[in-house]
Amino acid sequence: MSVADTLRYHWNVNLLGRAALRWRRWQTELLAKTGSGWRSEILTPPLRISAWTKELVGRHYLQGNFAHLHDKVAWVTSGAPIEFLRALDFYVLYPENHGAICGAARVVVEIASEAENAGYSRDICSYARTDLGTLISGKTPVGKLPKPDLLLACTNICQTVLHWYRVLAHHFEVPLILIDTPFIYTQVSDHALTFVKQQLEEAIPMAEKVAGKSLDQRKLKQITRLSQMATYLWLELLERCKHRPTPISVFDQFTQMAPIVEMRGDAVTVDLYSAMLKEVNDRIAQGIGVVPNEKKRLLWDNLPIWYRMRYLAEFLGRHGIVITASTYTNAWGELADLINPEQPLVSASRTLIHTLLNRGAGDKLATMRRMIDEYNLDGVILHSDRSCKPYSIGQIDQRDRLIREYGVPALLLEADHNDPRSFSEEQVANRLDAFIEMLGV
Amino acid sequence: MSGIKALGIDVGSTTVKIVGVDTEGKMCWHILEQAEPRVEDQVERFLDHTRQVVGTLDRIPLVATGYGRGLVEQATRSVTEITCHAKGVYREFGHGGTLVDIGGQDSKVIGISPEGKVLDFVMNDKCAAGTGRFLENTASRLKVPLDRMGDEALSVVEEVPISSTCTVFAESEVISLIAHGVPVASILRGLHRSLIKRTVAMIRTVGIVPPLMLSGGVVLNPAICRLLEEETGEKVVLPRYPQLMGAHGAALFALEILNDGSQVS
Ligand code: SF4
Numbered sequence: 001m002s003v004a005d006t007l008r009y010h011w012n013v014n015l016l017g018r019a020a021l022r023w024r025r026w027q028t029e030l031l032a033k034t035g036s037g038w039r040s041e042i043l044t045p046p047l048r049i050s051a052w053t054k055e056l057v058g059r060h061y062l063q064g065n066f067a068h069l070h071d072k073v074a075w076v077t078s079g080a081p082i083e084f085l086r087a088l089d090f091y092v093l094y095p096e097n098h099g100a101i102c103g104a105a106r107v108v109v110e111i112a113s114e115a116e117n118a119g120y121s122r123d124i125c126s127y128a129r130t131d132l133g134t135l136i137s138g139k140t141p142v143g144k145l146p147k148p149d150l151l152l153a154c155t156n157i158c159q160t161v162l163h164w165y166r167v168l169a170h171h172f173e174v175p176l177i178l179i180d181t182p183f184i185y186t187q188v189s190d191h192a193l194t195f196v197k198q199q200l201e202e203a204i205p206m207a208e209k210v211a212g213k214s215l216d217q218r219k220l221k222q223i224t225r226l227s228q229m230a231t232y233l234w235l236e237l238l239e240r241c242k243h244r245p246t247p248i249s250v251f252d253q254f255t256q257m258a259p260i261v262e263m264r265g266d267a268v269t270v271d272l273y274s275a276m277l278k279e280v281n282d283r284i285a286q287g288i289g290v291v292p293n294e295k296k297r298l299l300w301d302n303l304p305i306w307y308r309m310r311y312l313a314e315f316l317g318r319h320g321i322v323i324t325a326s327t328y329t330n331a332w333g334e335l336a337d338l339i340n341p342e343q344p345l346v347s348a349s350r351t352l353i354h355t356l357l358n359r360g361a362g363d364k365l366a367t368m369r370r371m372i373d374e375y376n377l378d379g380v381i382l383h384s385d386r387s388c389k390p391y392s393i394g395q396i397d398q399r400d401r402l403i404r405e406y407g408v409p410a411l412l413l414e415a416d417h418n419d420p421r422s423f424s425e426e427q428v429a430n431r432l433d434a435f436i437e438m439l440g441v
Numbered sequence: 442m443s444g445i446k447a448l449g450i451d452v453g454s455t456t457v458k459i460v461g462v463d464t465e466g467k468m469c470w471h472i473l474e475q476a477e478p479r480v481e482d483q484v485e486r487f488l489d490h491t492r493q494v495v496g497t498l499d500r501i502p503l504v505a506t507g508y509g510r511g512l513v514e515q516a517t518r519s520v521t522e523i524t525c526h527a528k529g530v531y532r533e534f535g536h537g538g539t540l541v542d543i544g545g546q547d548s549k550v551i552g553i554s555p556e557g558k559v560l561d562f563v564m565n566d567k568c569a570a571g572t573g574r575f576l577e578n579t580a581s582r583l584k585v586p587l588d589r590m591g592d593e594a595l596s597v598v599e600e601v602p603i604s605s606t607c608t609v610f611a612e613s614e615v616i617s618l619i620a621h622g623v624p625v626a627s628i629l630r631g632l633h634r635s636l637i638k639r640t641v642a643m644i645r646t647v648g649i650v651p652p653l654m655l656s657g658g659v660v661l662n663p664a665i666c667r668l669l670e671e672e673t674g675e676k677v678v679l680p681r682y683p684q685l686m687g688a689h690g691a692a693l694f695a696l697e698i699l700n701d702g703s704q705v706s
Binding site for chain 2: 403404430431437
């Protein structure tokens with residue numbers, strides 16, 4: 001990377017880009033202040049701080065657009081350990097998160113069709129199809145995705161990533177680090193933890209080689225510490241929703257979660273969530289809820305339906321129903337206690353292996369039950385996600401046991417987190433209506 | 442005539458029904474027709490018909506249910522078919538249990554509490570197999586009139602298993618069975634079994650709380666009831682008007698509105 005490249009990078013990212021994003025943020029904040037930017041008679045406007053979150057996510061993808069001038073790039077799966085990559089100054093991209101952006105921007109059908117036309121089955125996860133579609137066609141709402149120098153996939157979320165990243169490795173002809181995490185049926189064993197830790201130890205020299213520098217242990221500890229701080233803050237934010245009325249709904253959580261996923265070890269993420277917590281505390285102090293007259297509080301299981309969030313929020317909000325918590329957003333906070341900045345690799349092995357999708361279905365049920373109690377919830381919506389098999393498997397039994405053993409009404413809602421072709425509005429509305437009537441609202 | 446105090450209309454995907462109830466909530470009048478493509482026109486015609494019977498609809502509340510409930514602009518309110526079916530059968534039997542409704546294009550199982558409340562439900566509206574359409578499709582292949590299918594199926598003991606769970610594939614399987622000279626009645630019995638097996642899987646999701654009650658157009662087919670009893674080992678009870686349970690339930694909600702404006706319960 002030449003001096004000219006570095007200058008071009010800073011000119012585009014840190015001067016022009018940053019100014020443009022800041023300007024957009026100010027505009028949004030101004031609109032929020034005057035209340036003129038929000039058109040919903042049912043829902044409370046989003047947090048004012050959303051403008052900042054948007055700016056940060058925008059900046060992250062802007063950096064990606066110019067990353068080839070400045071950084072080595074790693075593509076990683078959502079459950080992967082990024083702290084050591086950040087410590088080696090990699091620009092880290094999450095194709096799944098990019099997929100979610102495409103989902104919310106409602107461009108998935110167009111992009112995923114490119115992958116389907118190339119022969120990828122529609123039964124493959126829609127995140128993978130979106131990513132492969134972008135790969136094939138270059139189509140993306142974020143400008144462009146930087147070409148990776150390194151790939152890091154971790155099997156703690158699903159087996160799809162294993163094959164997906166092999167395709168990426170083949171396409172880009174770059175090294176792929178694979179971290180295999182043994183599934184935890186009941187308890188994690190010491191040798192499973194050692195196995196994961198050893199893989200991390202083997203991964204580091206590979207990543208160092210690509211980065212062209214050695215890992216600075218102090219920096220790694222510092223980044224792990226920031227990760228932990230952000231994770232604790234995220235968890236605290238979610239726990240604020242134990243209040244009645246719920247200050248932020250699960251739909252707000254979904255839109256605010258991008259930084260905890262893709263900017264976990266950054267200092268700015270800690271700043272963002274600290275400020276967010278303050279705003280949420282203010283809401284609580286003022287008694288502001290997401291819906292004006294909160295009657296019922298629900299739990300959401302599985303990924304969001306990115307392309308229909310507002311629809312669902314308003315549909316339920318109209319009846320005074322708010323989705324207060326979700327196992328999905330919780331998964332990004334629940335492991336905070338396992339992070340130990342003094343022992344970054346041990347801590348990474350522990351968090352990797354304990355990821356929600358790497359634990360047995362009974363464990364998820366227990367998590368749901370705990371959340372129902374702690375958040376005082378009246379029912380559960382289990383999104384049966386056609387794409388995400390590991391999240392959806394077991395839901396029929398989980399629903400059954402929630403109803404029978406716990407007396408909690410539960411609804412299975414069939415859809416797909418990213419592909420609107422698997423979402424039937426009529427059928428969803430009918431089920432939700434019946435569920436709402438059943439809840440006695 | 443009339444005595445009609447409240448009305449319920451069930452706009453389903455295959456049939457449209459309207460039921461009138463008296464002050465006691467007793468069903469005293471109804472119309473049932475095949476659904477037409479222009480549902481709005483059909484509903485308007487139904488209401489014209491109703492006006493001829495009751496004079497004016499001004500003080501007669503109307504509750505709409507069924508898939509097309511949103512299209513009934515004249516309705517005082519709309520309630521889903523799940524809640525209306527539960528209401529209708531509870532009124533008819535006076536007890537809770539497990540209601541299985543197999544309609545032309547969807548099927549549902551509803552757990553009803555001893556007090557008549559919906560405890561749980563599952564719906565299948567994603568796949569034609571498991572609905573009346575499964576039989577309809579294959580009946581046309583076998584050239585057996587729909588209303589004879591059940592009797593035909595029950596007329597034999599031998600049964601050919603149909604392995605395809607998909608309606609379209611079952612059709613090709615049936616064609617090949619006919620080509621192999623398998624008796625039509627045995628094929629029919631196998632088809633009924635296949636439908637019932639799918640239904641039972643749905644029932645198990647909700648869990649059987651006896652008695653098992655059956656409603657929907659498919660109930661008119663005697664093989665459905667018999668095989669369902671065989672597969673579940675439970676006695677199945679049938680309402681007098683299996684196709685009108687949703688509309689009756691809707692009319693009962695309308696009556697509640699008339700009486701005290703009370704909410705769905
Ligand atoms: S299958 Fe599930 S866990 Fe795997 S990539 Fe898709 S959404 Fe993520």
